[in-house]
Amino acid sequence: MTVVISVVSQKGGVGKTTTAVNLASALAVSERSVLLVDMDPQGNATSGLGMDKKRLLSSVYDLMTGQAEPGQTVQNTPIRFLKLLPAKMDLYRTEFELTATAHKERVLARLLNRLKGGYDYILVDSPPSLGLLTFNAVTAADALVIPVQCGCYSLEAVEQMMHVVRVIQQRLNPGLIAGRLLVTLFDPQVPLCTELVDTLRGRFGETVFDTLIARDETLTQAGKYGGPALLQDLDAPLTRDYFQLAREVLKMGPEE
Amino acid sequence: MTVVISVVSQKGGVGKTTTAVNLASALAVSERSVLLVDMDPQGNATSGLGMDKKRLLSSVYDLMTGQAEPGQTVQNTPIRFLKLLPAKMDLYRTEFELTATAHKERVLARLLNRLKGGYDYILVDSPPSLGLLTFNAVTAADALVIPVQCGCYSLEAVEQMMHVVRVIQQRLNPGLIAGRLLVTLFDPQVPLCTELVDTLRGRFGETVFDTLIARDETLTQAGKYGGPALLQDLDAPLTRDYFQLAREVLKMGPEE
Numbered sequence A, B: 001m002t003v004v005i006s007v008v009s010q011k012g013g014v015g016k017t018t019t020a021v022n023l024a025s026a027l028a029v030s031e032r033s034v035l036l037v038d039m040d041p042q043g044n045a046t047s048g049l050g051m052d053k054k055r056l057l058s059s060v061y062d063l064m065t066g067q068a069e070p071g072q073t074v075q076n077t078p079i080r081f082l083k084l085l086p087a088k089m090d091l092y093r094t095e096f097e098l099t100a101t102a103h104k105e106r107v108l109a110r111l112l113n114r115l116k117g118g119y120d121y122i123l124v125d126s127p128p129s130l131g132l133l134t135f136n137a138v139t140a141a142d143a144l145v146i147p148v149q150c151g152c153y154s155l156e157a158v159e160q161m162m163h164v165v166r167v168i169q170q171r172l173n174p175g176l177i178a179g180r181l182l183v184t185l186f187d188p189q190v191p192l193c194t195e196l197v198d199t200l201r202g203r204f205g206e207t208v209f210d211t212l213i214a215r216d217e218t219l220t221q222a223g224k225y226g227g228p229a230l231l232q233d234l235d236a237p238l239t240r241d242y243f244q245l246a247r248e249v250l251k252m253g254p255e256e
């Protein structure tokens, strides 16, 4: 039974890619077989896992537009049980090219249905917008992770995202478990961070993950290309926090 | 002579809104008349300037689709010489609704041509994407400010943005002065930050602003809604840095 988890937020820079790459890595190191799908035309997850985009024969764009097969597009990564469907800048074209396609929001869901048998988890990284790519990511998901950064505009971003999720749940994906909120860039010294956590727990209760992802400058700075933290420093706070998140996700389990 | 400056980057969370709101405020306090246009459907600049979106009669979406006039849409702000064209979530609809319009990338440029006489500067905040809204922001601009955060994926984000700017300069806006790079969230203690500044200055030379915007947790945290720093604390590093940036922008002048 494969679980599809999409990491989504229209707010930029909240840690979507950092979460998708590190959660996928932690699950893979726990011997689950994982596919990470990069649905962001920026392709940060693809660079983060060390791919050279110029040498890729095909990418998610080719799959979404029916010009390639999954078999030739899935890439190996430095982690044994982690595979990647890479993205390139051409993915921006999907927003225009799929406008006239019937069920344009379900293209990814149909694609992942063909891949599900081979994986325990499929994680999807999405772009900072509410366009067709994010709609596809939410429509294809069994569960959502919504990173919330400790900063201004955060609560408004959550409300906007939750509104869109409800619309998609009703119209496109009734089986979707609503979004789980993940607090990122948490710094206990900063009053807004602890206030934000209290506000979120007060309003959204259990849907907020227990795990708080701490701001960890040492590691992200060292890993210029945003690779998995566990490959750089097993003892880093970022590595520890994402292992803890993986344990929470495993407890959610396919039976949730 | 009005100068239109668009703040753009497809990378999320790099400080586009913080830059647009604070640069606009610093120019307005220097007695230039300034219009800030919020072209991001998230509407963070609109909330940051204290607007209640539910009470707005019209917004940028209504202007772009010809359903309202600028006169009824321009809002006053807490700063005398600063006016705002606010955004609401409906702005997401532009990407779909304008697809069939001729010259869909020039809708904002035509709109601002009607407003130019009344302002010294028009600043545009844009969303973290490379869709129609960002294309409109770049096509309408005389000059661009491209915030670059000290973090991973930054250089790749700059390259992707500069590529798009060149395409728009050739096809849609030959008068555009290329992008000026603004380093944000700068922390001199973090090696990647100083390395990033050296790399950018090495590759892009004069186009990198002298001003570095320091990471200033005290202020952004206090200003939960992301209002102008100068209204919260005139002595804060963030306030000082954006006044310095305003002085550099004023030196660029309309004659540049």
Ligand SMILES: Nc1ncnc2c1ncn2[C@@H]1O[C@H](COP(=O)(O)OP(=O)(O)OP(=O)(O)O)[C@@H](O)[C@H]1O
Residues within 6 Å of the ligand: A011, A012, A013, A014, A015, A016, A017, A018, A019, A040, A044, A126, A127, A128, A184, A185, A186, A213, A214, A215, A216, A217, A220, A226, A238, B010, B011, B012, B013, B128, B149, B150, B151, B152, B153
């Ligand atoms: N826990 C953390 N501690 C410190 N820095 C972090 C942390 N998580 C993410 N970052 C940094 O914050 C920036 C934004 O993170 P990331 O790119 O993962 O966000 P995103 O939501 O995927 O951005 P986008 O909206 O552009 O897709 C990056 O520079 C990253 O290195």
Ligand SMILES: Nc1ncnc2c1ncn2[C@@H]1O[C@H](COP(=O)(O)OP(=O)(O)OP(=O)(O)O)[C@@H](O)[C@H]1O
Residues within 6 Å of the ligand: A010, A011, A012, A013, A128, A149, A150, A151, A152, A153, B011, B012, B013, B014, B015, B016, B017, B018, B019, B040, B044, B126, B127, B128, B184, B185, B186, B213, B214, B215, B216, B217, B220, B226, B238
């Ligand atoms: N100089 C600074 N020091 C500390 N925090 C900052 C600074 N500039 C911005 N921030 C914080 O970083 C986060 C991102 O900033 P901002 O929202 O301005 O970026 P953006 O590029 O407009 O994001 P988006 O891509 O979602 O539009 C916010 O929480 C903001 O408070």
Ligand SMILES: [Mg+2]
Residues within 6 Å of the ligand: A016, A017, A018, A040, A044, A126, A127
């Ligand atoms: Mg990302």
Ligand SMILES: [Mg+2]
Residues within 6 Å of the ligand: B016, B017, B018, B040, B044, B126, B127
């Ligand atoms: Mg913004």
